[in-house]
Amino acid sequence: xxxxxxxxxxxxxxxxxxxxxxxxxxxxxxxxxxxxxxxxxxxxxxxxxxxxxxxxxxxxxxxxxxxxxxxxxxxxxxxxxxxxxxxxxxxxxxxxxxxxxxxxxxxxxxxxxxxxxxxxxxxxxxxxxxxxxxxxxxxxxxxxxxxxxxxxxxxxxxxxxxxxxxxxxxxxxxxxxxxxxxxxxxxxxxxxxxxxxxxxxxxxxxxxxxxxxxxxxxx
Ligand code: SAH
Numbered sequence: 001x002x003x004x005x006x007x008x009x010x011x012x013x014x015x016x017x018x019x020x021x022x023x024x025x026x027x028x029x030x031x032x033x034x035x036x037x038x039x040x041x042x043x044x045x046x047x048x049x050x051x052x053x054x055x056x057x058x059x060x061x062x063x064x065x066x067x068x069x070x071x072x073x074x075x076x077x078x079x080x081x082x083x084x085x086x087x088x089x090x091x092x093x094x095x096x097x098x099x100x101x102x103x104x105x106x107x108x109x110x111x112x113x114x115x116x117x118x119x120x121x122x123x124x125x126x127x128x129x130x131x132x133x134x135x136x137x138x139x140x141x142x143x144x145x146x147x148x149x150x151x152x153x154x155x156x157x158x159x160x161x162x163x164x165x166x167x168x169x170x171x172x173x174x175x176x177x178x179x180x181x182x183x184x185x186x187x188x189x190x191x192x193x194x195x196x197x198x199x200x201x202x203x204x205x206x207x208x209x210x211x212x213x214x215x216x217x218x219x
């Protein structure tokens with residue numbers, strides 16, 4: 001990329017962080033720093049690159065979307081990551097949220113059910129040098145039992161309810177963040193596991209593509 005293009009995108013990134021994240025109350029400074037250098041434009045198709053830092057989701061093919069920057073920030077902030085955690089992500093999609101988690105945590109296990117998206121995201125993240133990410137193509141509602149328990153779990157697709165299998169794979173004191181509710185509209189839900197109880201809190205309304213699978217919505 002020419003340095004002119006690189007400069008244009010870094011300017012757009014700075015503006016995105018200030019106007020969409022800082023101004024709306026995102027306060028995790030490590031996260032703000034990570035999002036101010038993660039090249040979101042590389043995670044969308046070339047024809048959308050000029051809109052990559054806009055205040056909206058964008059299509060990534062296969063009827064799926066890359067989440068709005070603010071939503072990525074809000075979900076990541078809710079996980080309360082300090083740097084050494086083992087994180088499970090369901091719904092790799094474009095890989096953008098994976099990249100942010102890779103910088104914020106110790107190790108990321110990410111699952112995608114659509115092969116084309118999973119393979120493309122893995123190739124890009126490998127190329128960009130995100131080395132602490134492990135990939136799986138599967139129905140993520142089963143979680144990743146061999147690697148459990150996780151300090152944090154993030155579901156980036158809308159679930160009818162919090163999948164039990166995933167709750168079981170969370171450490172005591174661990175956090176799970178997911179959109180939960182109807183097919184079109186959900187509540188962004190943050191849950192902390194306390195022994196055999198889950199302490200849930202709603203972080204507001206959201207609208208995600210569906211979590212499709214055994215413990216999600218039917219195909
Ligand atoms: N974090 C991604 C969001 C992609 S959209 C990004 O910002 O790009 C949600 C993704 O979840 C889609 O790619 C979809 O295919 C995937 N998905 C839906 N149900 C799934 C399941 N059961 N297991 C794994 N991935 C799933």
